[in-house]
Amino acid sequence: MSTPRYVLLSEATTISDYVDNPVFTDVTNDGETYTTYRIVRITHEIFEHPDDWTHLANVSLEFNIGIGVAHLLLKNKIVEASRIKPTPPSEIAT
Amino acid sequence: MNVLICNDRAEPLDSLIGILENNRDVTSVKVATNGRHAIDALHSSPIDISISSGTGLDFNRMLQRHIAPTVAASLTRVVATQSPTVPLFVKAHQFGFNNVLPLTTPEEKIVPSLQRTLSGEESIKDHPSVKALHLTPGALTHSISFEDTNDQHIVELVGVGLSDHEIAEALNLSIQNVRNRVAHSIRINQLTNRTQLALLQNTNWQIPDFA
Numbered sequence: 001m002s003t004p005r006y007v008l009l010s011e012a013t014t015i016s017d018y019v020d021n022p023v024f025t026d027v028t029n030d031g032e033t034y035t036t037y038r039i040v041r042i043t044h045e046i047f048e049h050p051d052d053w054t055h056l057a058n059v060s061l062e063f064n065i066g067i068g069v070a071h072l073l074l075k076n077k078i079v080e081a082s083r084i085k086p087t088p089p090s091e092i093a094t
Numbered sequence: 095m096n097v098l099i100c101n102d103r104a105e106p107l108d109s110l111i112g113i114l115e116n117n118r119d120v121t122s123v124k125v126a127t128n129g130r131h132a133i134d135a136l137h138s139s140p141i142d143i144s145i146s147s148g149t150g151l152d153f154n155r156m157l158q159r160h161i162a163p164t165v166a167a168s169l170t171r172v173v174a175t176q177s178p179t180v181p182l183f184v185k186a187h188q189f190g191f192n193n194v195l196p197l198t199t200p201e202e203k204i205v206p207s208l209q210r211t212l213s214g215e216e217s218i219k220d221h222p223s224v225k226a227l228h229l230t231p232g233a234l235t236h237s238i239s240f241e242d243t244n245d246q247h248i249v250e251l252v253g254v255g256l257s258d259h260e261i262a263e264a265l266n267l268s269i270q271n272v273r274n275r276v277a278h279s280i281r282i283n284q285l286t287n288r289t290q291l292a293l294l295q296n297t298n299w300q301i302p303d304f305a
Contacts, residue, residue, distance in 0.1 A: 025273035027258070032287040034277035063281065078268045 004049035006056060009042060018042050018055065023062055024079035026070075036062040037070065037084065046071070051083075059084065067092065095205075095212065096122045098135050098144040100154060105147035110174055110197065110204070117205045129157055136161050141169060142212055145195070148175035148182050152297070155189045159237055170212050180223040187224045190232030194218055230286060238283055238294045241275075248275050252288065253295035 015022045022039040037059040044056035053071040060067045068086040072079055097114055099107050114120045124141070126132035135141065146154040151173060158166055171191045175182060178196040186194050193211040195204065210216035218224055240246040244265075251261045262272045280291050 021270060021274075023274060024270050025277040027273060029287070031257075032289060034273065034280055034288065036274060036277045036281075079270045 002048045004053075005047040006044040007047065008044055011041075013042060015039050015042060018074055018077065019079060020077045024072075024082060026082045026084050035084075037068070037082075038062050039070070039072075040067075042072075052081075053083070095120050095209065096124075096140055096142045097208075098124045098126060098132065098141045100126050100132050100144060100146040100150050100157075102147040102150040102153075104149040105175065107145065107147055107174055107197075110145065113201055113204055119205050119209065129153065129160075132157055133160055136165050136169070141165075143170045143172055143208055145172045145174050148173055148177065151182070151185060151189060151191075154191075155235060155297075158190070158235060172208065172211060183218065183221050183223050184227070184229070187218050187221075187229060188232070188234050190235035191218060194221070230284070233285060233290055234294055234297065236283070236294075238279075238291075241278060241282065245275050245279050248272060249279050249291060249295050252276060252292050255292075 019039065023036060024039070025034050025036045027034055038061075040058040040060050042055050042057045046053050046056060049071075051071070052073055054074045055072045057070045057072055058067065059070045066086055066089070068084045070085075071083045073081040097120055099111055099114075101107050101111070111123060111125060114123045122139075124135045124139075126135050132144070136144070144154070154171065154173075158171075161169075170193075172193050172195050173182065173186045173191050174195040174197055176197045178194050183194055193207075193216060195207060195211075199207060207216060238249065240249065247265060248261055248267075251264060256264065258272045258276060259269060261267070262269045265272075276288065276291070280286070280288065283291065283294060285291055285294065
C-alpha cells in the first residue's frame with residue numbers, strides 16, 4: 001500500500017478554485033448527526049490516500065464556535081465526503 | 095382545578111372520572127369522547143389539566159396542534175395508564191406531556207399528584223427512566239416547518255426512507271447540497287438527528303376538514 005502524499009498549497013489559493021460552496025455538512029453517528037462546517041482554507045492536496053481523501057482543509061463550525069481539520073473528498077467542486085478532527089476547545093486560545 | 099378527560103374506548107378512564115368528580119379540590123370534570131369534543135371543551139372554558147389514556151397519546155399530540163397557542167401553552171397534559179412502561183414514559187416525554195399518572199396510584203393520592211404536576215413540583219422529567227436519557231422534551235410536539243419547497247421535497251424523501259445519495263440522484267442535486275439542506279431542516283425544527291426529522295415528517299398529521 002502506498003503512502004499518501006500531502007502537497008502544501010499556496011496561501012494565495014482561493015477556496016472557490018476547489019469548491020462551489022465552502023459550506024458543507026459532515027454526517028456522523030451512522031448517518032444520524034449532521035454538523036455544518038465552513039471551509040476556511042484548503043491547505044493541502046492529497047495524493048494516493050487509501051481512503052480516497054483528496055484535500056486537507058481548515059474548517060470552522062458554521063452555526064457554533066469551533067474549529068478543526070478536515071479530510072475532504074472533492075469531486076467536480078463538490079464536497080462528496082468528509083472526516084473532521086475537531087480541535088478541542090481547551091486548545092483554542094480565548 | 096378544572097380537568098378535561100379525553101376518554102378513549104381502547105383504554106377507558108371511567109374509574110378516574112368517578113374519582114375526580116367526587117373530589118372537592120376538582121372544580122369541574124369535562125369528558126371528551128372525540129377530537130372535536132376535546133377542542134371545543136378546551137376553547138369554551140378554562141381547563142387546567144387534560145388527561146389522556148396511554149392509547150390516546152398520538153391522538154393527543156395531534157390535538158395539541160389544533161388548539162389556540164395560548165390555550166396550548168397554559169395546559170398541563172397528563173397520561174393516565176394502567177401500564178406505565180418505560181417506552182410510554184419516554185414517548186410521553188418526547189410528545190411534551192407533563193406527567194404520567196399510573197392508575198394503580200391509591201385513590202387519595204391521585205388529586206394531590208395532579209396538583210403537584212400542575213404546580214410543576216412533579217414532572218415526567220424527574221422520572222428515573224427519562225432523567226438519565228438527556229432527551230429534548232417535546233421534540234416531536236410541533237408541526238414540521240420548511241425553509242422552501244426544495245427543503246420540503248428533500249424532507250419528504252427522508253420521510254420515505256431514502257438515503258442522502260438517493261435523494262441527490264432523485265432530485266438532481268449535489269450530495270453536498272442535500273446534506274446542507276437536511277442539516278438546515280434538522281436545525282430549524284430544533285431536532286437533533288435525521289431519525290427525528292423523518293419521524294416528524296411522517297407524523298405531520300392534520301385533521302382533514304371535509305366540510
